[in-house]
Amino acid sequence: MNLRGTWTLFKRETHRFLKVNMQTIAAPALTAILYLIVFRYAMGDRQVPGMNVDYFTFLIPGLAMMTMLQNAFANTSSSIIIGKVMNVHIYLLMAPLSAMEMVMAFLTAAVLRAVIVATVFLLVLTPFVDLSIHHFGLIMVYGVCGSIIMGGMGLIGGMWSENFDSMSMVSNFIILPLTFLSGVFYSIEQLPPFWQTVSHFNPFFYLIDGFRHGFLGVGDSDPWLSIGIVAGFALATVLTCWYLWRIGWRLKE
Amino acid sequence: MTSPVLSVNQLCKAYSNGKEALKGVSLSVPEGSFFALLGPNGAGKSTLINIMADTVLPTSGSIDFLGHDMFSERLWCKGNMGVVPQEVAFDPFFTPREVLSMVCGLYGQKPDMKWINELLERLELAEHANKNTRQLSGGMRRRLLVAQALVHRPRLVVLDEPTAGVDVELRKRLWEYMREINASGTTILLTTHYLEEAEELCDHVAIIDRGNVIASSSMKKLLHEVAxxxxxxxxxxxxxxxxxxxxxxxxxxxxxxxxxxxxxxxxxxxxxxxxxxxxxxxxxxxxxxxxxxxxxxxxxxxxxxxxxxxxx
Incomplete structure (x- = not known):
């Protein structure tokens, strides 16, 4: 087991986003805050139907989680695609690290970036909102599992993509719609029955709903039941990444 | 005859586009040798090296590296080998010093700053050690690749055209250093299009063409018997x-x-x-x-x- 190697790759992935922290931490936190301001003034003091909570408070955990998911995806996908385009990925392929060590290092760095961005977002809001924490454990489980899933998807997307254009296709046409249509901005109770059913097939819905439950104590589904779905999905993502890296999928000729 | 550090046996590689880059290549690299792998463009040299570096998958055949099967004991083999790939690649986020420390870590070693400084000095990168790699010239980046291949003190160093784009004076000094590395016991496998340099530096040679080895022996023997x-x-x-x-x-x-x-x-x-x-x-x-x-x-x-x- 090459623990030092795994730690070094984790540090590399962490330093990479910390070196450009305006782009990787400040900018996504600011974007989330801008969403919040816009919706705050557009929706006023309206309550969310079926929940005893105002729309502004409802939106905050959802936006925090969406930001986490998008940044976890961005961290791994950008690393792999930059590596492929600049041919630096061969140094990772040549290094004596097993596929699981590689995947672990990438995913822990992705989780760290996601947690840092969400923390910055929430800290900036702290003076302006009274956001309570209903269940810290739920927040942690959903936050970490969600970041693992999206970090893993970023790895797979990066391996699949040949260039920045195909990478942007994955993030804009698959990841962005899935996160936007997962109940960040609305409760699925507000949707027609057909779309409510469709939403239940979107894994991001469970991530955002469970994370929100951790803050507000209310949501569209039972968060304890959803943990199984989310944890299973996270495990499947890790195993898929491990297998694909092991066979050198779209990395080795 | 010195025991081989590397034995390539019937190695074949057919790419997905149908191109057969290696058609049953077999050769032995003696331990401690300075080995030239020569061939025209497209002969299969880089494919062979990339298979050793684990960036290309072989179709069939085997490689024995110091008694370890390269394909089933990949991690051990990778840990004892340093490769300078043909294409210049650099990590745009880091400085040469950071890159070398990082490579040490990836190979499971604590960065040896004395050795890193020596490499930077000998490869004439010391004054650029704290610049971002984006600020380095093409020749400097290529020397940094050489340092990356040496920093974890591998037993076999594979250099795939390491002096392309490096000026004559620097090239001479680089070869001088490679000779010292070789003299200290490290086996060096080199591909180059500078045949005069290969003749002067290397004690063993293999010529590969269209995926086949057409000559392989000691340099002396080749020049005595074939020339x-x-x-x-x-x-x-x-x-x-x-x-x-x-x-x-x-x-x-x-x-x-x-x-x-x-x-x-x-x-x-x-x-x-x-x-x-x-x-x-x-x-x-x-x-x-x-x-x-x-x-x-x-x-x-x-x-x-x-x-x-x-x-x-």
């Missing part, structure tokens, strides 16, 4: 051999090289070659030459002859 000598005769600058001339002189493998008629000489015994017979044959056919001489084939001549024979 021949030839007689050159100057008649006039612009002339071509007619088919009848080629046929008449066929035993000397006649060719025109740079306006000179070249006839390959063979040894009759230790004392004499076919020199007299070749000279007389040419004189009888074309008359007395303006000038004439005998040349010994060097590595470049052998390389060109062997790879031409493959085409024929």
């Amino acid at each position: 021949g000598s030839y007689l050159w005769l100057r008649y006039r600058d612009d002339w071509e051999l007619a088919a009848t001339d080629v046929e008449a002189l066929s035993e000397f493998n006649p060719r025109i090289d740079d306006g000179l008629l070249c006839l390959t000489l063979n040894r009759i015994d230790l004392q004499q070659s076919t020199f007299h017979h070749a000279y007389e044959s040419a004189r009888l056919r074309f008359g007395p030459p303006l000038d004439a001489g005998v040349c010994q084939e060097d590595l470049e001549d052998v390389f060109l002859r062997l790879t031409r024979e493959q085409i024929i």
